[in-house]
Structure formats: C-alpha cells, structure tokens
C-alpha cells in the first residue's frame with residue numbers, strides 16, 4: 001500500500017491512537033462529558049479513513065486521480081477541526097470549529113462520491 005491509500009491509513013492509525021487514549025482517559029476519570037467528541041474522532045478518523053485507505057488501495061485508478069489528494073486534505077482538515085470542535089461545542093465555548101469541520105466533512109464525502117463515480121467499474125486483476 002502506498003500513496004494516498006497509505007497516507008489515509010497512517011492518519012487513521014494516528015486518530016485511532018488519540019481516540020483510544022481519550023477513551024481510556026474518560027474511563028479512568030469517570031467523566032464521559034466529551035464522549036461524542038471521542039466517538040467522532042474514532043468514527044471519522046479511525047473508521048472512515050481506514051475505509052478510504054482500503055478503497056484507494058483496491059482501486060489504483062481512483063488513487064491516481066489528482067482529486068484523491070484534495071479528498072485527503074479535506075478529510076484531514078475536517079477531522080482536525082471536528083474533534084476539538086465538538087468538545088468546545090459541548091463545553092459551550094464555541095460552535096464555529098464544529099460547524100466548519102462538519103461542512104468540510106460533507107464536501108469531502110461529496111468529492112469522494114465523485115471520485116468513485118469517475119473510477120473504472122472493473123478493477124484490473126493484480127499480478
């Protein structure tokens with residue numbers, strides 16, 4: 001696995017590690033206030049980025065589309081904004097980061113849909 005697929009998997013692992021440390025901290029402190037922020041860091045970071053990684057690995061033509069890098073940048077920006085953004089929103093400090101992150105995540109998913117539609121339906125068998 002290389003290129004954008006590998007980059008997505010590395011981001012997924014990093015988000016998963018941060019999300020798990022956050023989960024352990026919540027369990028240890030018995031304070032679950034920020035659990036939606038922890039949940040979305042894991043779901044958008046670890047789970048969604050892993051799915052993107054394996055899609056681009058299985059469909060190399062899609063990974064070679066220059067838009068795949070734009071997709072990667074948007075997803076990373078969205079995860080970086082959303083996880084702390086949800087935490088700040090729960091604490092009543094600001095909703096701005098969560099709103100920005102949500103819209104960027106939505107745009108990234110629309111772009112991913114476009115990339116999937118443009119990719120060939122049949123994937124050439126690998127040697």
Ligand code: HEM
Pocket residue numbers: 019020021022023024025026027032035036037038039040042043046047
């Ligand atoms: C070391 C691993 C993890 C620990 C210790 C942990 C811990 C926790 C804790 C303590 C809560 C709060 C539960 C409650 O208040 O009822 C929670 C909620 C949650 N966790 Fe985790 N978690 C871990 C990994 C994950 C992973 C890998 C995912 C997703 C793939 C995940 C998704 C969620 C979700 C969706 C919630 C509920 C969020 C909400 O309240 O809206 N967690 N977790």
Ligand code: HEM
Pocket residue numbers: 036039040043044047048101102103105106
């Ligand atoms: C732009 C992306 C997303 C936004 C803005 C968003 C927003 C939200 C909000 C506002 C909540 C309610 C939190 C609360 O009650 O405190 C929520 C809950 C939840 N979301 Fe998301 N979400 C997004 C993506 C996702 C994705 C991709 C998944 C799964 C892969 C997911 C899984 C969940 C789960 C499991 C809950 C908890 C439901 C519950 O506690 O009943 N979300 N989300």
